[in-house]
Amino acid sequence: MTEFLQFVYQGVVLGAVYALIALGFVIVYKSSEVINFAHGELVLLGGSFVFLWRNQIGLPFAVALLLAIVIMAGVGLGIERVVLRRMVGRPVFAIVMITLGLAIVIRQIVTSVWGFADRHIDDPFGATVYDVGALSVTAASIWTLVATGLVLLGFFIFFRSSKSGVAMRAAAFDQEAALSLGISVRRMTAISWAIAGATATVAGVFIATFPKSLSPTVGFVALRAFPAAILGGLDSPGGAVIGGLAIGLIEVLTQAYQPSWLGNSFHVVAPYAVMVVVLMIRPYGLFGTREVERV
């Protein structure tokens, strides 16, 4: 039982990071109907920027993180402005491919600057392990839960209550109606990309905390948050959080208890298997809106 609870805790921690990444997918999709397959690489790039400012330049961790967040918000804005704005009204297929192309370019830029080696961001969380009841809890995991929780909370307050947040929701709900009310849909799309870049940076730090580290494979790990976004429904931020936690739990529990007939390291593909099954039963995810086609 203790062992099981330990795995559940690990699953929740991993799920919190997945939730943060899935939120990035959802924000961008909601505002511009673009599935950003480069989001995993944004997570990698964000983490690498923190590494740059913290380890290579030697700034304090908080400053390094803030700087990286600002830069990554800028990167998000830049991608939207330079590439994706030109793709408005083009077939979905073209947009999927363009983000896949971006993913390849960003990953190679990261590897050519920082190489393939594992990098440890010199974070203040340390490798301390506390005993909470029968569970052993790392300091890093507590920080992960607190930080992702705060970022998610901040986002939902912004999205529900602030003027920009309400405008974003309006723009996502009906672009023409929003335009007629004087909301700049373009600006809202730009803001959503900036938020995606910023949250990707935070996710990039926490996906690489002790005992894990930053390497180019982080892009693929982050892509596993993609089933989370699908599970919750691509246009539902709340769904992204639930989907993220579910996928995190599924991954850790499969890793712990996988029967041998599923083959080695089935947990790596378990999120995708769940995603395929969910799509078969509920094609628009658990909390997504059904698309209605008018003749």
Add this chain to the structure above:
Amino acid sequence: MNALTSRRPETLHTSYAQSVSIFPTRGAKIGMALLAVVVVVLPFTLTDFWLAVINFAAIASIGAIGLNLLTGFTGQVSLGHAFFIGLGAYTAGYLGGNHGLPFVVWLPAAGILGGIVGLIVGPFALRLKGLYLAIVTLGLVFLGEHLFLNLRDVTGGPQGRSIPAPEVGGISFNAIGTFSRDQSFYLLAIPMLVLMALIAKNIVRSRTGRAFQAIRDREIAASIIGVNLFRYKVAAFVISSAYAAIGGAMLGSYLRFAAPSQFDLFLSIQYVAMIIIGGIGTVFGAILGAFFIALVPRLVEEFSDRLPFVATTATAEGITVFELNQIIFGALIIVFLVAEPYGCAGLWRRAKSYFKTWPFSY
């Protein structure tokens, strides 16, 4: 869904027979004849290095034509092509290697098995449209890689397995007479490509092909004029999977080897890139794209030592050739999609109409 392509008729057709003919103009016929001459001369004039590029491109063309039938003609986006290519390669290895069956059995068998698996997967995947189809086929690639890694009896696990060379009636296309390996395989790859391209061309101009294009242009309109959406979408998926599996079997028997890491998401992206760069919704475009994607990395390798920022040794500063290739590849996808959505075929068409209407071009 919006039309992926809207093609302007380039020539005036005066009969239906002319409109659906494979080579509609005299220019196209002459062009093909010239190309045929070049194709015959090439193996005797090029070095093995360039013949290998052509062989890879010809093999990739087969898969790309298949993907273009599904994506370019029917409008269904699939990122799962790598899975079917892997399936073909392992079928070739298993039937040809483990059971010692001849080439004329395992190549069609690979295609048939690809089609059958496509028939099993297709109905599930095709319940979904547009983006969601791309997503579920993305899942297929990851699950497929997992299968390839774990079905050790068939695939040899992570280390991969060997695949026999193609052999027909005692002639091995790995060594014919005094020909080198690449020269010999060329004699198989090019006829196979021509055969598969002609089959595709005939599918496209038949009733089935027109149904595919009707679905691509507007699903609802197609179903109103009596196209059975489900049946034709599944048919496109099955045909495309069979093409991919045949291409995979050819690839495996050329490399004589297959490992699960070859059949990852990146391979799928490469195939989609081929049809984007070559031209969506044309058979010839898929071939052009495959040659383009096969050629660019070799050219970069050839000329990389002249570029100052590229590291030629493992210890030198600068980006590696591999990284440069990947960046160019990603950038090509982006540039083509932003600037020339109809790919090389579109560039060609534009150039042609420019000179045709000269001096009144605009």
